[in-house]
Amino acid sequence: MENPSSRNRLFERYLNDEYSVADFRELQTHFGTENDQGTLTGLVQAVLAENRGERAEDRERIDRVVANIDARMAQRFERPRLLRRWFAGAAAAAILIAISAAAWLLFNGDSRQRQLSNGLASTVILPGGNRATLTLADGRIIDLSSEQEGIVIGDGITYLDGSKIVENEELKMKNERSVLHSIATPKGGTYQVMLPDGSRVWLNAASTLKYPSRFESDERVVLLEGEAFFEIKPQVRKGAARGQETHDYASFKVRTTGQEVVVLGTQFNISAYASDEETKTTLVEGKVRVVGLVEAILTPGQQATTRARPDESGQALPGQGAQLDIRNVDPHPYTAWKDGRFHFDGEQIHTVMQKLARWYDIEVEYRGEVTTHRFSGTMSRFDRIDQVLSKLSKTKQVQFKQEGRKIIVMP
Secondary structure, three states: OOOHHHHHHHHHHHHOOOOOHHHHHHHHHHOOOHHHHHHHHHHHHHHHHHOOOOHHHHHHHHHHHHHHHHHHHHOOOOOHHHHHHHOOOHHHHHHHHHHHHHHHHHHHOOOOOOEOOOOOEOOOOOOOEEOOEEEOOOOOEEEOOOOOOEEEEEOEEEEOOOOEEEOHHHHOOOOOOOOEEEEEEOOOEEEEEEOOOOOEEEEOOOEEEEEEOOOOOOOEEEEEEEEEEEEOOOEEEEOOOOOOEEEEOOOEEEEEOOEEEEEOOOEEEEEEOOOOOEEEEEEEEOOEEEEOOOEEEEOOOEEEEEEEEEOOOOOEEEEEEEEEEEEEOOOHHHHHHHHOEEEEEEEOHHHHHHHHHHHHOOEEEEOOOOOOOOEEEEEEOOOOHHHHHHHHHOOOOOEEEEEOOEEEEEO
């Protein structure tokens, strides 16, 4: 990105929350050295100067400039190594303070505490990031690095960049059998997993994936609670005839409470939180067979919804969905989280706030009559929560009040 005009357009998209993950990584590469701190500072100061004369209209934009810098310095989500280099030294820290102070004084005078017009306090609640815990079959618990995006399961366990977590010898059990390990993300966490067969899984917040140390026989089975996006690699089998090969997906199965998904293709999303009444499987590419009380095969752009049937003790029975509904959908709203976006597609406020609660690790309280308005739109998961709620409140259908990490939803 040596062309200054291309760099400036990319930075402008970043400030306007119109950037993709690829855009941000390109920005990371460009501003990844101390020599570029001056360029960064100049771009931010230019935005401040440009908007000095339009206080009411541009207050939110200036807040976003400073917030994006503050949030990324304090919280890693795929990009903090960049910011640590930006603000590693005293000079860089002084730059941040100067920019923040300039914007603060420009719009807030000497006020030490501000209250936004929609009732959100100045307490900053940052977005989630790369957080997960690995639990091995022998009981060992490993807190995975927030500096990394995912792990690879193979001869031992490594991060995506190849650095070791657990050596292969440490994983071997006395009887040499395959055993179940698990990886879990907390609220406000996300992580990637590459399984022993090369399949890839992206875990959303508050999710757990149980997987074998190695796949044996003809079945590849994983267990999911929460939400994950799967990209399945087929098993290549040699045929009887010379050079003949078959690509088998169906040996891969994902089991959740209420259903089993048998893979006949490649890419799909499953949302199966224990707190949700419904389990949703959304197919992006290929085919899957959803097995509950009945079976159905999905084609791209279809979604299967199941409701778990409880047993006599009230516990849901795996693979025993009481009903299975199929509908045609746009898959993007159900997979946008993997690419760093919220995408609400005619969703009620309870569903919207449930997603926000998992990602920002907040408590939600409802007061008064809850709106039945359905919310649609897309926004960045990298924003602070007050920025997200401010956009929702502009619908005039709902307002919010913040008390610490509690968000109160009001008519």
